[in-house]
Amino acid sequence: MMDFLSDVFEFDVDCVSDSVQRGPLYLKLFELESDGTFNEAFNNNGVVFSFKVKSEEELKEIISKYNFFLYRKSNSNNIAEKLELIQNGTKKVLTISDIDQRLWRFEFKPSADV
Numbered sequence: 001m002m003d004f005l006s007d008v009f010e011f012d013v014d015c016v017s018d019s020v021q022r023g024p025l026y027l028k029l030f031e032l033e034s035d036g037t038f039n040e041a042f043n044n045n046g047v048v049f050s051f052k053v054k055s056e057e058e059l060k061e062i063i064s065k066y067n068f069f070l071y072r073k074s075n076s077n078n079i080a081e082k083l084e085l086i087q088n089g090t091k092k093v094l095t096i097s098d099i100d101q102r103l104w105r106f107e108f109k110p111s112a113d114v
Contacts, residue, residue: 001029004098007069008062047102052109059085059094059108066096 002020005011011020011027019028053059066083084095096104 001098001100001102004069004104007072008065010065047100048105049102050105050107052107054108056092056108059092059106062094062096062106 002013002015002018005020006013009022011022013020017028019026021027053062063083063085070081081099082097086093086095091107091109093108094106096106098104
C-alpha cells in the first residue's frame with residue numbers, strides 16, 4: 001500500500017512511522033486488531049478507500065499514473081491489480097484493486113450548477 005500511495009499519488013512515505021504526507025495532508029496508517037465480527041461486515045479484506053474528484057481530468061491523471069506504476073512493476077509476472085472505469089449517466093467511477101485486494105474508488109459526478 002505504501003508503494004501505491006507513493007508511486008500513484010506522490011505521497012512522501014515514512015516506512016518507519018507508517019505514515020504518508022503530501023503537502024499539509026498527513027496520514028498515519030495502522031492496523032486494527034479484530035475479533036472477527038468487524039471483518040465479517042466487509043467484503044475482500046475489509047479495506048476500501050473512497051474519494052471524490054473534482055474533474056474528469058483528475059480521473060484520467062490517476063489512470064495514467066496507475067498505468068505507469070504497473071509498467072514499472074512489469075517485471076513481476078503475477079500482477080493481481082486491476083482497474084475498472086464505469087460510467088452511469090454523468091457519474092464516472094474508477095475502481096482500482098491493488099495487489100492486496102484493497103479497493104480504491106474515485107468518483108466524479110459533475111455538479112448541476114456548473
